[in-house]
Amino acid sequence: MYTASHHSCTDGKNVLAEGVLAVLRDLEHRSADELLRMSDDYGFRADLAAACHALTSRAYDDGDRAALEEVHGALALIYDREFSARPVQESDHEREPILRDVAAVLERAVLGHELRRIPESSVTGHPESGPEYVRWLKAVISDHPAGWHPLYHRHLAEHGSTDDLRLLLAQETSLDPRFDDILALLQIGRHGAEKMEIAANYWDEMGNGEPAGVHTTLFSQALEAIGADSAYIRREFLLEAGISGNISACLALSRRHYHKAVGYFGVTEYLAPRRFRCVVDAWRRHDLDEVGIVYHDLHIGVDAGHAAGWFKNVIGPLVSADPAAGRDIALGAMIRLNTSRDYLDTLLERMRAGAPVPTGV
């Protein structure tokens, strides 16, 4: 037993020299017994945690872009396991303890970075009654640079090309293909009208029981219609879109992040209609296949209702019941707004570089 453990330890440590992401990729090929030994090897676990701390320090203290990519590559791999079906042949392959350790260190750094960007004054001093808080939060969202971002409301609305639409939809794969599962997770342990609001939103995502109306199916049709296949998405996917996707997953997966998640996804629902309006207009201007725009067209109306319900039945009552919840909800909203802005800024730059805006426009 000791020999086996020692052997596994050496194995894990050898891979560790290649980095945190290399360790996670190596875990994919380990047998159930090897994984068990590695989980039980707390020398290896401590070394892996130290490597995670060193990685996040390079990413966030030193501003090392490659390290930042490794942080988010590692988190994307971990979340992909949480949100996807596992083959029956791997039912005894237990990677959770090691992955949870890694995720804990990386998530703390990612969220810590986002929280440091938010001025305390922007999340305190808010109204303490639910309805007034909701009005306040809506103003915070619309006043933020991400509230009416030029990518949607100028570039796409006025002269977005089909290449731009393809590039945008490729980035949206960071959230939309798992939004139903995110809602399913958010409602766990909640009660009453609050739970029902999220449940009904989930059921809408599932086409209200109509297979042809399932939103992930409609979103796939949009990708297909615009020619964004998996090779294209892999090639063109921006780090900033990956960061948004990772934070979405992080906040949904743990019960303790619920209040931040409620603010975060409240922003998503609230901004979707105005943003999707610009996507639909650009799509139709290019006379693209209507089948590909059903998803976005549908969400203009549906998400207006979802946002209204989210504010009325989730956010308002949470704040009325405990005003202390207002700060965490606002933090979540600000995290979404800031990361959305980063991502749209980068994407807009990329669109402008890829297809120069006609002079004189």
Next chain:
Amino acid sequence: MYTASHHSCTDGKNVLAEGVLAVLRDLEHRSADELLRMSDDYGFRADLAAACHALTSRAYDDGDRAALEEVHGALALIYDREFSARPVQESDHEREPILRDVAAVLERAVLGHELRRIPESSVTGHPESGPEYVRWLKAVISDHPAGWHPLYHRHLAEHGSTDDLRLLLAQETSLDPRFDDILALLQIGRHGAEKMEIAANYWDEMGNGEPAGVHTTLFSQALEAIGADSAYIRREFLLEAGISGNISACLALSRRHYHKAVGYFGVTEYLAPRRFRCVVDAWRRHDLDEVGIVYHDLHIGVDAGHAAGWFKNVIGPLVSADPAAGRDIALGAMIRLNTSRDYLDTLLERMRAGAPVPTGV
């Protein structure tokens, strides 16, 4: 930093002398900073894992009942965190890495014990086409001693008292109050008709959007009508019911247990109608408040439909797509049948001791 870590280590180790459950209870009162130091203290983590191994060895190798109770008390505490809302004041309290380590060792022992009770011949040699597999599995369920258990089909049907009904409903709190969330978890990462089947089952649990029809609400009404309050439930709750509840949570929480979960909850759905028929008959024989039996009465019909859909749209297609899935599904079904039998055997003994069967019957 080292001093702090060393200090926390000593703290954790002091508590560890009192057992695994004491450590988990102690975590409830730790500050966010203390929890962080304990998570990063791999000496403490290794000692805690060793304590978990020692505990499961006493429970399962030595047959120590107190140790078995501690194993399941610890798991119940961990799962309760996963299935319940966390206060906003604890959003920075990260206990997941430590709890996942503990759960991993305990779950392996609990599932290992159940798997050793299942003869390999009972889960292999099954048909390889979906529809034939379903027929085979239904026969396995009905032929098992839990398929027509005397608690329901003799004791309760013929002379179950209101005390018996109260005792039974108290045990059912191990699963029913979180069945909606279990379905929400099961459907994560699935697709097509399989995902829709579980989604529709979830939406049924949510009263199809009608607050008064939410099944957890109806179940609470049943508890209230029969006088099973939380103090009564705490006092009368059987270890065997806790084991069932823990295995239900374990199989639902991890993607890699999906196939076992599908077999496990397939049994639950398939047996509910015939079992609930007996509960409803006993309830009405005692002329109890009808409001309390809506839940069980409803499920006689609803779960017949759910079971049919579960077999047709989930189990059948999984086996047709990959016959290797059949073994894991059957293992899950057998785990449910065996633990259900244990629990019903113990409960029936308790009912008979509590209210002796009239002689001559």
